[in-house]
Amino acid sequence: xxxxxxxxxxxxxxxxxxxxxxxxxxxxxxxxxxxxxxxxxxxxxxxxxxxxxxxxxxxxxxxxxxxxxxxxxxxxxxxxxxxxxxxxxxxxxxxxxxxxxxxxxxxxxxxxxxxxxxxxxxxxxxxxxxxxxxxxxxxxxxxxxxxxxxxxxxxxxxxxxxxxxxxxxxxxxxxxxxxxxxxxxxxxxxxxx
Amino acid sequence: xxxxxxxxxxxxxxxxxxxxxxxxxxxxxxxxxxxxxxxxxxxxxxxxxxxxxxxxxxxxxxxxxxxxxxxxxxxxxxxxxxxxxxxxxxxxxxxxxxxxxxxxxxxxxxxxxxxxxxxxxxxxxxxxxxxxxxxxxxxxxxxxxxxxxxxxxxxxxxxxxxxxxxxxxxxxxxxxxxxxxxx
Numbered sequence: 001x002x003x004x005x006x007x008x009x010x011x012x013x014x015x016x017x018x019x020x021x022x023x024x025x026x027x028x029x030x031x032x033x034x035x036x037x038x039x040x041x042x043x044x045x046x047x048x049x050x051x052x053x054x055x056x057x058x059x060x061x062x063x064x065x066x067x068x069x070x071x072x073x074x075x076x077x078x079x080x081x082x083x084x085x086x087x088x089x090x091x092x093x094x095x096x097x098x099x100x101x102x103x104x105x106x107x108x109x110x111x112x113x114x115x116x117x118x119x120x121x122x123x124x125x126x127x128x129x130x131x132x133x134x135x136x137x138x139x140x141x142x143x144x145x146x147x148x149x150x151x152x153x154x155x156x157x158x159x160x161x162x163x164x165x166x167x168x169x170x171x172x173x174x175x176x177x178x179x180x181x182x183x184x185x186x187x188x189x190x191x192x193x
Numbered sequence: 194x195x196x197x198x199x200x201x202x203x204x205x206x207x208x209x210x211x212x213x214x215x216x217x218x219x220x221x222x223x224x225x226x227x228x229x230x231x232x233x234x235x236x237x238x239x240x241x242x243x244x245x246x247x248x249x250x251x252x253x254x255x256x257x258x259x260x261x262x263x264x265x266x267x268x269x270x271x272x273x274x275x276x277x278x279x280x281x282x283x284x285x286x287x288x289x290x291x292x293x294x295x296x297x298x299x300x301x302x303x304x305x306x307x308x309x310x311x312x313x314x315x316x317x318x319x320x321x322x323x324x325x326x327x328x329x330x331x332x333x334x335x336x337x338x339x340x341x342x343x344x345x346x347x348x349x350x351x352x353x354x355x356x357x358x359x360x361x362x363x364x365x366x367x368x369x370x371x372x373x374x375x376x
């Protein structure tokens with residue numbers, strides 16, 4: 001009996017570590033959206049852009065940004081801790097080429113979880129709708145999603161890891177990220193018409 | 194006798210399963226991509242008789258990307274190029290199926306970086322990356338309505354870091370410099 005107790009004591013830290021590791025992995029994974037269901041839209045889109053920069057690729061190459069280049073140093077600081085950048089963008093020739101089903105397949109992943117909508121911009125005139133969601137992971141931000149819905153365009157950006165709107169603005173145009181020209185986040189979601 | 198048997202078995206296994214060495218697997222992946230294009234589009238590739246020149250121009254490509262000031266970084270190491278010319282690339286509304294088949298072909302060893310598709314014009318660019326020791330292999334597949342190119346190069350990590358900042362431009366530059374004869 002004593003031997004069994006001693007064994008449990010020895011194994012307990014390892015088990016705790018494994019459980020903690022699994023929890024952290026699950027948290028990291030939850031910041032990554034499932035977006036592959038949108039792929040068939042490429043058959044109808046006039047232009048499709050699909051960017052996948054995973055953690056290994058980002059962190060491996062981040063080490064090699066030239067320290068002599070101030071721009072590279074800035075980027076290096078911006079992507080520090082970022083575990084992935086994923087972009088899917090579809091541009092269509094005419095309206096109605098994608099449905100609410102595709103939009104809902106993204107939105108459903110953002111509801112009832114730790115995701116919070118921090119920006120929602122709706123333009124009735126242009127029928128545009130841009131929403132920004134942040135994932136709360138304790139006192140940190142665990143990820144970001146930008147969903148841009150236009151009559152002839154659908155764009156989803158998913159950044160996994162510590163990121164905020166300020167960083168996002170600085171990263172626009174790099175790593176395959178489009179330009180959003182987002183307004184600053186407000187405490188309460190406000191719709192601009 | 195046992196030794197001879199073991200060698201024969203190993204040789205047989207290599208023949209059946211392919212070489213265990215990464216370099217040979219890289220070649221297999223390159224060929225598998227070419228085969229995937231041929232099977233999906235019912236086209237045949239042409240071998241480029243300028244492989245040596247392609248390796249040289251890759252160096253120039255990287256130097257150009259680095260603003261022409263970093264030639265030492267751009268020791269590409271090797272380059273493979275396959276052309277498809279004057280053929281019909283028509284995905285018949287199934288461009289997403291081809292994208293998926295390419296992803297399946299390279300799933301095990303390569304990471305997709307950027308994929309851009311224009312279904313109406315049948316224009317597609319795929320950039321895949323994988324680690325190759327201290328460097329990286331970059332595979333660029335470019336398909337247009339009447340031609341396609343598959344290029345594989347080895348780049349230094351510094352060049353890949355640049356690639357990540359503007360992946361689309363790097364894909365175009367690699368393909369262009371590896372295939373345009375400017376002599």
